Amino acid sequence: MSIPHELINSSAERIEVADVSKTFVTKQRTVLALDRVSLKVAESEFVCLVGPSGCGKSTLLNIIAGLEQPDSGKILANGEEINEPGRDRMVMFQEHALFPWLDVIGNVLFGLKLKPGLKDKEREEVAKYYLHLVGLEKFHHAYVHELSGGMKQRVALARALAPNPRVLLMDEPFASLDALTREQLYGDIQRIWEARKKTIIFVTHNVREAACLGDRVILFSPNPGRIRAEFAVGLPRARDINSVELAHYSTEIMAALKGFTAAEGKEASE
Amino acid sequence: MKRGIVSLVFFFLLLAAWEFAAQSVAKPYLLPSPFSVGRYIWQSTGDGTLAMATLVTMKRLLIGYAIGLVFGIPLGLLTARFKMFQDTVGLLALGMQTLPSVCWVPLALLWFGQTEAAMLFVVVMGTLWSVIIATNDGVRTMPPIYLRAARTMGSRGLHTWFKVILPASLPYLVGGMKQGWAFAWRSLMAAEIFVSILTGFGLGQLLHYGRELHAMDQVIAVMIIIIFIGLLADRLFFSPWERFLQRRWGTGKLK
Numbered sequence: 001m002s003i004p005h006e007l008i009n010s011s012a013e014r015i016e017v018a019d020v021s022k023t024f025v026t027k028q029r030t031v032l033a034l035d036r037v038s039l040k041v042a043e044s045e046f047v048c049l050v051g052p053s054g055c056g057k058s059t060l061l062n063i064i065a066g067l068e069q070p071d072s073g074k075i076l077a078n079g080e081e082i083n084e085p086g087r088d089r090m091v092m093f094q095e096h097a098l099f100p101w102l103d104v105i106g107n108v109l110f111g112l113k114l115k116p117g118l119k120d121k122e123r124e125e126v127a128k129y130y131l132h133l134v135g136l137e138k139f140h141h142a143y144v145h146e147l148s149g150g151m152k153q154r155v156a157l158a159r160a161l162a163p164n165p166r167v168l169l170m171d172e173p174f175a176s177l178d179a180l181t182r183e184q185l186y187g188d189i190q191r192i193w194e195a196r197k198k199t200i201i202f203v204t205h206n207v208r209e210a211a212c213l214g215d216r217v218i219l220f221s222p223n224p225g226r227i228r229a230e231f232a233v234g235l236p237r238a239r240d241i242n243s244v245e246l247a248h249y250s251t252e253i254m255a256a257l258k259g260f261t262a263a264e265g266k267e268a269s270e
Numbered sequence: 271m272k273r274g275i276v277s278l279v280f281f282f283l284l285l286a287a288w289e290f291a292a293q294s295v296a297k298p299y300l301l302p303s304p305f306s307v308g309r310y311i312w313q314s315t316g317d318g319t320l321a322m323a324t325l326v327t328m329k330r331l332l333i334g335y336a337i338g339l340v341f342g343i344p345l346g347l348l349t350a351r352f353k354m355f356q357d358t359v360g361l362l363a364l365g366m367q368t369l370p371s372v373c374w375v376p377l378a379l380l381w382f383g384q385t386e387a388a389m390l391f392v393v394v395m396g397t398l399w400s401v402i403i404a405t406n407d408g409v410r411t412m413p414p415i416y417l418r419a420a421r422t423m424g425s426r427g428l429h430t431w432f433k434v435i436l437p438a439s440l441p442y443l444v445g446g447m448k449q450g451w452a453f454a455w456r457s458l459m460a461a462e463i464f465v466s467i468l469t470g471f472g473l474g475q476l477l478h479y480g481r482e483l484h485a486m487d488q489v490i491a492v493m494i495i496i497i498f499i500g501l502l503a504d505r506l507f508f509s510p511w512e513r514f515l516q517r518r519w520g521t522g523k524l525k
Contacts, residue, residue, distance in 0.1 A: 145520025
């Protein structure tokens with residue numbers, strides 16, 4: 001297969017979160033989901049955001065995606081402010097969010113067809129390339145409901161990768177999968193990240209998953225949502241989720257997570 | 271195969287019970303036997319009466335139904351997406367849907383006279399509102415995640431309407447179209463039995479004249495034809511759509 005110019009690795013993007021706050025008002029109460037959060041993500045860095053539910057990590061991802069607006073502060077991509085969704089930042093959701101009225105390749109082509117400057121034949125070739133990359137070359141014309149949960153998330157990954165974004169935003173994409181499928185996907189996502197050189201921001205509440213995938217793990221705490229700690233994971237790739245070295249890191253992160261949740265409980269009771 | 275035999279036996283027994291009732295219990299002028307009904311169908315098929323009446327009725331039905339869809343689907347899409355339409359057209363549709371469309375007959379006759387337009391008006395009033403409501407419900411049931419995903423991939427405005435919202439609501443639209451069809455069919459029959467239109471003699475009128483002439487074999491024959499047309503429409507128009515949706519969406523429950 002001749003690989004069109006479209007597939008040449010574009011340089012990854014540098015993302016800067018500058019002093020971002022976001023409040024949600026419900027009938028019962030007001031929640032400060034993000035309280036002046038700042039974060040810098042380097043080009044081609046794989047960063048995992050971890051924390052208990054309600055700590056604002058998904059909200060931050062949505063703001064970076066441009067799907068939500070911050071109340072204050074801003075998001076910079078390569079130094080330029082962003083405030084709406086863009087093709088340079090693709091999102092993978094917890095639910096696969098595939099379109100049931102399209103077949104597998106139709107789903108992957110959806111974003112590609114909206115990308116100008118390509119011939120239809122090139123689009124098709126790009127879609128096939130990514131379906132091959134995620135190991136679904138035999139399922140071009142299957143319908144979404146015919147696929148297993150893991151296969152659906154692979155299609156969603158191919159769909160997100162196809163328009164060649166510079167950043168990949170992943171919101172607990174593996175949370176609803178069984179353990180075995182998840183482990184396969186940890187291998188796949190690391191392999192694809194090495195091959196395609198993207199900046200990846202990955203949200204999860206699974207500490208081990210974060211340690212396995214991230215160059216850096218950022219720890220969030222809720223009420224208000226803030227960054228509490230940061231860990232660099234210096235293990236060589238590809239990492240195995242079950243390795244002893246990894247356990248060392250995830251224990252350390254878990255201890256920190258428990259530490260500040262306990263501290264907060266104490267504060268509250270005093 | 272076995273199910274086919276079961277159906278066949280069931281309907282044979284039903285016919286036998288009917289014949290028995292006609293022979294022994296009821297007087298023939300109260301319940302004509304299946305044979306006299308069969309004879310009427312045979313004769314009126316032969317002389318073209320049934321075919322003509324069916325043609326007139328189907329023409330009214332299809333035109334009225336088409337008008338109902340052409341206006342109903344876009345209006346339903348608008349009420350689902352814009353508050354202004356929801357609070358106006360949506361509310362109107364909700365109210366109008368509760369009104370059996372045969373209630374429009376007196377006004378329709380006054381406005382349009384004994385013409386095809388009066389018939390069409392009644393059919394459209396029967397179809398339009400239920401199509402608006404079904405379309406509206408369909409679009410509202412669409413998971414919002416589709417819109418978010420489409421936005422991140424660069425879909426905006428009309429592209430989102432035609433490539434996401436419309437196909438995502440398709441299973442519900444087909445349900446709405448089916449419901450609209452049932453409403454159109456019922457309104458037309460009521461209207462045809464109620465009024466004679468000089469420009470065309472439909473199935474409803476044939477049934478009505480059966481009553482006037484006290485020809486119950488004719489009445490029952492027309493009823494049977496009406497049932498068959500309903501079944502045929504379901505098999506020809508809606509079943510293929512539903513099978514298609516089932517294959518794509520993979521569930522029967524979205525029908």
